[in-house]
Amino acid sequence: xxxxxxxxxxxxxxxxxxxxxxxxxxxxxxxxxxxxxxxxxxxxxxxxxxxxxxxxxxxxxxxxxxxxxxxxxxxxxxxxxxxxxxxxxxxxxxxxxxxxxxxxxxxxxxxxxxxxxxxxxxxxxxxxxxxxxxxxxxxxxxxxxxxxxxxxxxxxxxxxxxxxxxxxxxxxxxxxxxxxxxxxxxxxxxxxxxxxxxxxxxxxxxxxxxxxxxxxxxxxxxxxxxxxxxxxxxxxxxxxxxxxxxxxxxxxxxxxxxxxxxxxxxxxxxxxxxxxxxxxxxxxxxxxxxxxxxxxxxxxxxxxxxxxxxxxxxxxxxxxxxxxxxxxxxxxxxxxxxxxxxxxxxxxxxxxxxxxxxxxxxxxxxxxxxxxxxxxxxxxxxxxxxxxxxxxxxxxxxxxxxxxxxxxxxxxxxxxxxxxxxxxxxxxxxxxxxxxxxxxxxxxxxxxxxxxxxxxxxxxxxxx
Amino acid sequence: xxxxxxxxxxxxxxxxxxxxxxxxxxxxxxxxxxxxxxxxxxxxxxxxxxxxxxxxxxxxxxxxxxxxxxxxxxxxxxxxxxxxxxxxxxxxxxxxxxxxxxxxxxxxxxxxxxxxxxxxxxxxxxxxxxxxxxxxxxxxxxxxxxxxxxxxxxxxxxxxxxxxxxxxxxxxxxxxxxxxxxxxxxxxxxxxxxxxxxxxxxxxxxxxxxxxxxxxxxxxxxxxxxxxxxxxxxxxxxxxxxxxxxxxxxxxxxxxxxxxxxxxxxxxxxxxxxxxxxxxxxxxxxxxxxxxxxxxxxxxxxxxxxxxxxxxxxxxxxxxxxxxxxxxxxxxxxxxxxxxxxxxxxxxxxxxxxxxxxxxxxxxxxxxxxxxxxxxxxxxxxxxxxxxxxxxxxxxxxxxxxxxxxxxxxxxxxxxxxxxxxxxxxxxxxxxxxxxxxxxxxxxxxxxxxxxxxxxxxxxxxxx
Numbered sequence: 001x002x003x004x005x006x007x008x009x010x011x012x013x014x015x016x017x018x019x020x021x022x023x024x025x026x027x028x029x030x031x032x033x034x035x036x037x038x039x040x041x042x043x044x045x046x047x048x049x050x051x052x053x054x055x056x057x058x059x060x061x062x063x064x065x066x067x068x069x070x071x072x073x074x075x076x077x078x079x080x081x082x083x084x085x086x087x088x089x090x091x092x093x094x095x096x097x098x099x100x101x102x103x104x105x106x107x108x109x110x111x112x113x114x115x116x117x118x119x120x121x122x123x124x125x126x127x128x129x130x131x132x133x134x135x136x137x138x139x140x141x142x143x144x145x146x147x148x149x150x151x152x153x154x155x156x157x158x159x160x161x162x163x164x165x166x167x168x169x170x171x172x173x174x175x176x177x178x179x180x181x182x183x184x185x186x187x188x189x190x191x192x193x194x195x196x197x198x199x200x201x202x203x204x205x206x207x208x209x210x211x212x213x214x215x216x217x218x219x220x221x222x223x224x225x226x227x228x229x230x231x232x233x234x235x236x237x238x239x240x241x242x243x244x245x246x247x248x249x250x251x252x253x254x255x256x257x258x259x260x261x262x263x264x265x266x267x268x269x270x271x272x273x274x275x276x277x278x279x280x281x282x283x284x285x286x287x288x289x290x291x292x293x294x295x296x297x298x299x300x301x302x303x304x305x306x307x308x309x310x311x312x313x314x315x316x317x318x319x320x321x322x323x324x325x326x327x328x329x330x331x332x333x334x335x336x337x338x339x340x341x342x343x344x345x346x347x348x349x350x351x352x353x354x355x356x357x358x359x360x361x362x363x364x365x366x367x368x369x370x371x372x373x374x375x376x377x378x379x380x381x382x383x384x385x386x387x388x389x390x391x392x393x394x395x396x397x398x399x400x401x402x403x404x405x406x407x408x409x410x411x412x413x414x415x416x417x418x419x420x421x422x423x424x425x426x427x428x429x430x431x432x433x434x435x436x437x438x439x440x441x442x443x444x445x446x447x448x449x450x451x452x453x454x455x456x457x458x459x460x461x462x463x464x
Numbered sequence: 465x466x467x468x469x470x471x472x473x474x475x476x477x478x479x480x481x482x483x484x485x486x487x488x489x490x491x492x493x494x495x496x497x498x499x500x501x502x503x504x505x506x507x508x509x510x511x512x513x514x515x516x517x518x519x520x521x522x523x524x525x526x527x528x529x530x531x532x533x534x535x536x537x538x539x540x541x542x543x544x545x546x547x548x549x550x551x552x553x554x555x556x557x558x559x560x561x562x563x564x565x566x567x568x569x570x571x572x573x574x575x576x577x578x579x580x581x582x583x584x585x586x587x588x589x590x591x592x593x594x595x596x597x598x599x600x601x602x603x604x605x606x607x608x609x610x611x612x613x614x615x616x617x618x619x620x621x622x623x624x625x626x627x628x629x630x631x632x633x634x635x636x637x638x639x640x641x642x643x644x645x646x647x648x649x650x651x652x653x654x655x656x657x658x659x660x661x662x663x664x665x666x667x668x669x670x671x672x673x674x675x676x677x678x679x680x681x682x683x684x685x686x687x688x689x690x691x692x693x694x695x696x697x698x699x700x701x702x703x704x705x706x707x708x709x710x711x712x713x714x715x716x717x718x719x720x721x722x723x724x725x726x727x728x729x730x731x732x733x734x735x736x737x738x739x740x741x742x743x744x745x746x747x748x749x750x751x752x753x754x755x756x757x758x759x760x761x762x763x764x765x766x767x768x769x770x771x772x773x774x775x776x777x778x779x780x781x782x783x784x785x786x787x788x789x790x791x792x793x794x795x796x797x798x799x800x801x802x803x804x805x806x807x808x809x810x811x812x813x814x815x816x817x818x819x820x821x822x823x824x825x826x827x828x829x830x831x832x833x834x835x836x837x838x839x840x841x842x843x844x845x846x847x848x849x850x851x852x853x854x855x856x857x858x859x860x861x862x863x864x865x866x867x868x869x870x871x872x873x874x875x876x877x878x879x880x881x882x883x884x885x886x887x888x889x890x891x892x893x894x895x896x897x898x899x900x901x902x903x904x905x906x907x908x909x910x911x912x913x914x915x916x917x918x919x920x921x922x923x924x925x926x927x928x
Contacts, residue, residue: 104814104816105707105708106705106707106814106815106816107704107707107814107815107816107845108707109814129710149653150651150652150653150657151653152651152653156650156651157650160628160650161650161651163657163660164624164628173904173908175904177904179902179904179905180902180905181905183814183880183881183882184814184880185813185814185844185845185846185880185881185885186620186621186624186812186815186843186844186845186846187614187616187620187625187812187841187845187846187885187886188614188812188882188884188885189613189614189615189616189810189885189886189887189888189889190812190882190883190889190897190901191664191883191889191897191901191906191909191927191928192661192664192665192669192909192913192927192928193614193627193660193661193663193664194661194905194908194909194912196627196657196660196661197656197658197660197661199657200653200655200656200657201657205656216712217710217712240570240571241570243569243570243571243572244569244570246593246681248680248681286755287755288752288754288755288758290752290754290755291750291751291752291754291755294752346653348649348650348651348652348654350568350570350571350573350647350648351570351571352568352570352571377651379650380649380650381571381649381650381651382650382651416647416648416649417647417649418647418649418652418654419654419655420652420653420654421649421651421652421653422651422653423653424653425653425654425655433654433655437654437655438643438644440637440639440641440643441644441645441658442655444637444643444658444915444916445655445656445658447915448656448658448912448915449656451908451911451912451915452908463655463656464655464656
C-alpha cells in the first residue's frame with residue numbers, strides 16, 4: 001500500500017531540507033526507533049530533522065503525492081509508542097524547530113515552534129513574571145508532544161491540562177496545506193472546533209508547526225503540605241472528601257511507601273518525614289500570602305482533625321520542596337529500573353472511585369501473581385499503573401499483561417473511567433480504545449481520521 | 465431532497481411522544497418561528513416538545529429513515545438564527561427536558577438535561593456553596609443552547625467559556641445512536657476530542673441530551689470597580705495594559721456614554737456616578753477578603769495614577785451592584801428598542817487590537833451613514849456591534865448592512881480576529897464564516913459535517 005523509500009526519494013528529501021539532516025539505513029540512531037517506554041520498536045526508512053514549517057509543508061506534499069507514511073517525533077518522551085514509525089516511511093523529527101516566535105504581553109500569549117522543550121518554556125515566561133500552568137512530569141518533552149497527547153500533569157486539579165492552555169495552532173495537513181486554528185483570542189464560536197480535535201490526536205490528523213499558548217501572571221508563591229496517613233486507604237479516601245469541603249489545591253498527589261522507598265533508593269535522596277505508610281501532597285499557589293496561609297491552615301486542620309492524618313508537614317523551604325519533588329519525579333524511573341520490562345496503564349477515573357479501583361488493582365496483582373506498582377495524580381483521578389515482568393518468562397508475561405490490562409480497563413469503564421488520562425493511545429493502547437469505546441463513537445473517530453488523511457499517511461496504525 | 469411532513473408522520477410523532485406535545489400548521493405559535501434577534505424567520509412543519517432522551521432517539525431514528533430535517537431549539541435566545549427551522553421539517557424543542565440528573569459533590573460535577581435554564585443552574589449549585597462560572601448576558605438561555613454556541617459571557621477573562629466547564633456530554637447522533645463523550649473525569653487523552661467538536665456546533669452534528677458540568681466552590685465575595693475615563697479611547701487602551709501589569713480581573717467590561725444613557729432611559733434606572741464619557745467595570749472574585757482588597761487597591765491605583773482614570777468607585781453595596789449590572793444587562797434590549805431593525809456582529813479580537821477595530825467601526829458608521837452602537841467584553845476582546853436600520857429604507861439598509869459586515873469582518877481578520885466570539889455562526893453568519901475561513905479549513909468542517917450527518921438532516925443550512 002505504501003511506497004517504499006528509494007534513493008530518489010532520499011535525494012529529494014535532501015534537496016528540500018539539507019544533506020546533513022536526512023538519515024537512512026545505518027545512519028539511523030537506535031534512539032529514534034522507540035520512545036521512552038521502549039516496548040514499541042520500529043526503524044524508520046528515513047529520519048529527517050526539519051528546521052521550519054516550510055520544510056514540513058514540502059515533505060508532506062511529497063509524501064502525500066508518493067503515499068509515504070510520516071510519523072512525527074518530538075523529544076520521544078512518550079509512553080505509548082505514538083512517535084514510533086511502525087509502518088516505516090519518514091520519521092519527521094521536529095525537535096530542531098525550537099523558535100520562540102512571539103511573547104505577547106498584552107494578550108498574554110506565547111507563540112512557539114513545536115520542538116521547544118517544556119522546561120525552556122517555563123524558564124522563558126517565568127523570567128517575564130508569567131506562567132504556563134500545565135506541569136507534566138517529563139519536563140524535557142516538547143510542547144508539540146504535549147499537544148499531541150494532551151499532556152496533563154500535577155497542576156491539573158486547579159489549572160486543567162494542555163488543551164486548556166492552547167489558544168491557537170498552525171497546522172500542516174496531510175496534503176501539505178497550512179491552516180490556522182483559533183488564534184490569540186480568548187473566546188471563539190466560529191465554526192467547528194478543529195483546534196481541540198487536533199490537540200490529543202497524536203500526529204494522526206495534522207502536524208502542529210506552531211502553537212499559541214495562554215499565559216497568566218506567575219503566582220508569587222507555591223507551598224505544599226505533606227500529609228502522612230497510617231494506611232493508604234485512608235489517604236486515598238481523603239482526596240474526594242477535600243473537594244466536598246471545598247479545599248481545592250493546585251495539585252494533589254499520592255505517595256505510598258513502596259514508591260517512595262524505591263525512588264529514594266534509585267536516587268539516593270530522601271524525602272523529609274518519610275517513614276509513614278502513605279502521604280498526600282497538597283500544593284497551593286497564589287500571590288497573596290495571607291490567602292495562601294489560610295488555605296494551608298484549613299487544609300492541615302481538616303486533614304488532621306477530620307480525616308485522621310498523622311500530621312501535616314509544611315513544605316516551605318526550597319530544600320524540602322526540592323527533595324520531595326525529586327523523589328516524586330523519580331517514581332517512574334525507579335519502577336523502570338526495578339524490572340526487566342514493564343507496560344503501563346494510564347487510566348483516569350472520577351476521583352471518588354479511585355479507592356475502589358486501586359483495591360481492584362491489588363486483587364489483580366495477587367491473582368495474576370504479577371507486581372503492579374502505581375502512583376498517581378489522585379486529585380484528578382489519573383493513575384499510572386505498571387505491569388512488571390520481573391522474572392516472569394516472556395510468553396507468560398505477555399499473556400498475563402494482556403489479561404491484566406483487560407481486567408483493569410474493564411473495571412475502569414465500569415467506574416466511569418477512560419483508557420487514558422494524559423499519555424494518549426498511540427500504538428500500545430489502540431486495542432483498548434477499540435474495545436472500550438461505543439461502536440458509533442469509534443466509527444466517528446475513524447471517519448474523522450479519513451477526512452483529515454484520506455491516504456492514511458499520517459502516523460499510520462495509531463489511535464484508531 | 466427532504467421529505468415533507470404528512471399526516472402519517474404527525475401521527476407517528478404523536479405516538480412516540482404525546483398527543484399534546486406535537487404541533488403543526490395553525491397550532492404552531494409564532495414565537496417558534498424565530499430567535500431573540502428575529503431577523504431569520506421560518507415556520508417548522510411540526511413543532512415537537514420532547515421530555516426525555518428516549519423521545520429524541522426515536523424521533524431521530526424516524527427522521528433519519530424518512531430524511532426529515534430536524535432543528536433543535538432550547539429557549540430561543542440566540543442571535544444568529546441557529547434554532548430557526550429554515551429548511552422546514554421538525555422543530556425539536558428540548559425546553560421541557562429540565563431534569564437535574566445528579567449533583568456529585570465528590571467529583572464537583574452537575575449533570576443536567578439540556579433544557580435547564582442557566583439561572584436555575586446558578587441557583588441550584590449556589591445553594592450548595594458551588595459555582596458554575598460561565599456568565600452569558602442571557603440568563604434565561606438553556607444550558608443546551610449555551611453548549612450549542614459555546615456561550616461566553618462576562619467572566620471569561622478569568623474563567624473561560626462554556627467549553628471549559630463541560631466535562632462530559634451524552635449526545636444523540638443523526639441516526640438515533642446514543643453516545644457518551646468525556647465523563648466526570650478531569651483529564652482525558654482517550655482518542656479524538658469529539659466532546660469539544662460537538663460544543664459550539666449549533667445542533668448540526670449531534671443533539672446534546674445531557675451534560676456533565678464542572679463546578680468549583682463558590683467564591684465568597686465579588687467586588688467591582690467602576691472606573692470612569694475622560695475619553696472612550698483612554699478606557700479602551702487601558703484593558704490590555706492591565707494585563708501587562710498582571711492585574712487580571714474576573715471580568716472586564718466597557719461602558720460608553722451612549723449605551724449607558726439609552727439603557728438607563730429604556731430601564732428607568734440609573735447607574736451611580738454615571739455622568740462620564742466612558743467606564744471600565746472591573747470585577748474581582750475570591751474567598752479571601754484581604755487578597756480581594758489587595759487586588760482592588762492595586763487596580764484602582766494603577767487606573768488612576770498610571771492610566772489617567774478620573775476616579776475608581778468601589779461597587780460594594782448590593783444596590784450599586786444591582787443597578788450597574790441591570791443597566792449593563794439592558795444594553796442589548798435598549799439598542800433593539802431604539803431601532804426598527806438591526807443585525808449584529810459578534811467579532812472577537814486579540815484584546816490589544818480593540819481600539820483600532822473600534823476606531824474603524826466609527827469610520828464605517830460615518831461612511832455608510834448608519835448608526836452602529838456597540839458594547840463588549842473588552843477584557844476578552846469580544847465585541848457586540850449593532851448595525852441599525854433606524855429610518856433607512858429597507859433595500860438600502862440591506863445593501864449597507866452587507867457592506868458594513870463585509871468591511872468589519874475583513875478588518876477583524878486583518879487584526880487577528882474571528883467571526884464569532886460567543887454567539888455562533890447559525891444561519892446569519894454562514895456567509896462570513898465561508899468568506900473568512902481558509903479554504904482547506906472550511907472543507908474539513910464540511911467533511912466533518914458529512915461524517916456526523918451524511919443525510920444532512922441535522923439543522924440544515926447552518927454553520928457550514
